[in-house]
Amino acid sequence: MKIFGDYHMHTYYSDGEASVLDMVRAAKDRDLKEIAITDHSFNKIFNGLRRKNFNRLVSDVESARSEMPILLGVESNVVSVDGHIDLDDKMRQKLDIVLFGVHVAIFYSLRGFFTFFLPNVFFNSLHFVPGFLKRRNTNIVKRVIEKNQIDIWTHPNRYFKLNVVEVARTCIEKGTALELSAKKISFRPIDFEHMVALGAKFVINTDAHSPKRVGDIARVEEFLKNCDYDPRCIINLNQTWTSFKTKKESDSDTQQNQTTDTSKKPKRWRRWF
Ligand SMILES: [Zn+2]
Numbered sequence: 001m002k003i004f005g006d007y008h009m010h011t012y013y014s015d016g017e018a019s020v021l022d023m024v025r026a027a028k029d030r031d032l033k034e035i036a037i038t039d040h041s042f043n044k045i046f047n048g049l050r051r052k053n054f055n056r057l058v059s060d061v062e063s064a065r066s067e068m069p070i071l072l073g074v075e076s077n078v079v080s081v082d083g084h085i086d087l088d089d090k091m092r093q094k095l096d097i098v099l100f101g102v103h104v105a106i107f108y109s110l111r112g113f114f115t116f117f118l119p120n121v122f123f124n125s126l127h128f129v130p131g132f133l134k135r136r137n138t139n140i141v142k143r144v145i146e147k148n149q150i151d152i153w154t155h156p157n158r159y160f161k162l163n164v165v166e167v168a169r170t171c172i173e174k175g176t177a178l179e180l181s182a183k184k185i186s187f188r189p190i191d192f193e194h195m196v197a198l199g200a201k202f203v204i205n206t207d208a209h210s211p212k213r214v215g216d217i218a219r220v221e222e223f224l225k226n227c228d229y230d231p232r233c234i235i236n237l238n239q240t241w242t243s244f245k246t247k248k249e250s251d252s253d254t255q256q257n258q259t260t261d262t263s264k265k266p267k268r269w270r271r272w273f
């Protein structure tokens with residue numbers, strides 16, 4: 001099994017060990033054709049990307065683009081029960097791809113802290129998630145997918161438990177891909193098969209925090225051995241991917257043909273299906 005691109009990895013701008021260039025060179029060694037650099041977004045308490053470093057990250061990515069196509073993104077966080085994430089429109093316009101995943105230590109809104117963070121941490125410590133909390137988590141994540149333009153929902157059902165199939169329905173409506181994480185898959189093969197049958201799209205990512213993990217998808221391969229699925233539901237397998245570079249070139253072709261509308265912003269968002 002071979003992936004075309006790896007769309008989730010961290011550098012030392014958040015909690016990764018290495019530079020952008022180190023990750024890019026590792027991806028080249030693994031024969032990947034495209035990657036996304038997706039550090040943790042700003043509200044992650046201990047190791048999120050810091051706003052003062054953002055421009056340095058951008059220039060690191062720009063200079064590394066001489067090596068291979070790179071998408072610049074972040075892995076954003078939910079900050080409120082209404083489904084708001086830690087990414088404003090101004091910052092979003094500077095990105096090529098937006099990931100979203102539930103993490104634990106986040107600067108939440110006051111209500112988010114008391115109704116999302118605290119009960120989840122409490123019940124997780126008891127290794128028991130009551131139905132009301134699972135429903136609440138499901139609704140919060142659904143709101144995130146509905147309200148924000150999310151390209152990939154990372155590590156579904158990790159940390160705070162929810163109904164992954166129900167959220168997948170919203171992902172299908174909104175064109176959001178679900179991640180098969182090479183770090184850990186937190187749903188069952190039967191859930192995966194159910195989501196595939198509904199029409200969900202998946203992307204295999206490593207969530208690498210060091211160069212040696214880039215492109216290593218062994219755990220996903222192991223998981224998929226137990227699943228009955230159509231490989232076409234995984235959008236970065238083999239050569240099925242349309243590379244970002246190609247996408248940009250076709251965008252500029254379109255713009256050249258449309259000579260009148262010069263105010264049109266370049267298309268930043270790639271919809272998956
Ligand atoms: Zn994550």
Ligand SMILES: [Zn+2]
Pocket residue numbers: 008009010075154207
């Ligand atoms: Zn991550």
